[in-house]
Amino acid sequence: MNQPPGPDQQRELVRQIGAVLTAQLPPGWRQLRVEYRAAGRHVETDLLVTGPDGVPRPASPHPEAVRLLGVLRSGMYRPGLGTWLGAILVFEPGLESPSADFVRPDLEPPFRRPPPPIGFQDELRFFPRAEEHIPGWLRERAGLTPPAAGGEVRTPRIYDGLDASGRPLIRRQPLPPAEAEQVLAYLDAGPVILASRSNGPDAFAPDRTDAVPMNFRTDGAWAWPGAVAYYLREHGVPPDPDLVAHIRARRFTAPAEVPEPAKDLALAAITGEQP
Structure with a gap:
């Protein structure tokens, strides 16, 4: 059974994600912003690329980068606590350490398209949480009954x-x-x-x-x-x-x-x- 990636491996995954995504960018790009949101099998990945003119424009993510983001999310799972459902990564040329902001596991990210209940049910199956760590919004989205x-x-x-x-x-x-x-x-x-x-x-x-x-x-x-x-x-x-x-x-x-x-x-x- 594969072990979840540790902190060093997580940083390496972020680096790999950046390498995959920036390889497809045109010369002169200034910033790449990645917004990733997931609930179970429901996944959203949005890219904004700021070009030489300073204007951010949407771009399509490379499938390998989306896969690596999923690996990163899985690797940051903590038993009983769950894992984050949203993250923002910002890459800039020459910046050795990209900015990485992971939404707390108890907070709901701003999904572009609301996941169906099965997405949140899968989330709790894939990344089990103790009862006290299932926030009300997640319980409601998954269709779970509140505790008596x-x-x-x-x-x-x-x-x-x-x-x-x-x-x-x-x-x-x-x-x-x-x-x-x-x-x-x-x-x-x-x-x-x-x-x-x-x-x-x-x-x-x-x-x-x-x-x-x-x-x-x-x-x-x-x-x-x-x-x-x-x-x-x-x-x-x-x-x-x-x-x-x-x-x-x-x-x-x-x-x-x-x-x-x-x-x-x-x-x-x-x-x-x-x-």
């Missing part, structure tokens, strides 16, 4: 009580069909954190004795039983209004990944056991 506030995970009410005959009561506004589909998709997207091999009885259809999924899912902020999605799908019963409000606030987009510590907190909220 104060370590609390909420659980919903399945219905609003029972009538005199023991049948469940519903005192909630029904969801429009289109929104119900979005809510169902969100509920079904949460990872299962607890499951039984058997199903339970349907409280709204007593003849269905083996119909309701006996599992729990979570998005890191809420933990809900399979009955919530089942009753919405089968009987049009809207979920707990607070859970619906939460899903709406997230624009019906479930987190791409729920961290293991958040799953542990959700499981503790269900079982009452400490994580």
Whole structure:
């Protein structure tokens, strides 16, 4: 396995990047400015070349220089902390040490074109970070759920009580069909954190004795039983209004990944056991 480049090798990489890029410049150039931004496989490389007339003009980067910039970024990864997502290198003729400014790993560089969520998800896969070193903007861009506030995970009410005959009561506004589909998709997207091999009885259809999924899912902020999605799908019963409000606030987009510590907190909220 190759070892990541050390400081001397990093400086050598910067020198190589400059050599590759300046080799394609016309005589008399005064300055070469390189702006590199990356998130996972999403890469942007912008060049500005100042010619003899003092006017900076954009230029196309050499593919080898782009590759070396990626090697440099990978080599500066620090376990648990991540690596930078943006850098600015400035080269000038006769200047032995180019100017190099690396954006702090907790800051988002000004991307020319916003990377898709998969770019930021790949970023966290390629360069893993400890929970405390994933800034809010990166968590949001990657579609990750925020850590539960104060370590609390909420659980919903399945219905609003029972009538005199023991049948469940519903005192909630029904969801429009289109929104119900979005809510169902969100509920079904949460990872299962607890499951039984058997199903339970349907409280709204007593003849269905083996119909309701006996599992729990979570998005890191809420933990809900399979009955919530089942009753919405089968009987049009809207979920707990607070859970619906939460899903709406997230624009019906479930987190791409729920961290293991958040799953542990959700499981503790269900079982009452400490994580």
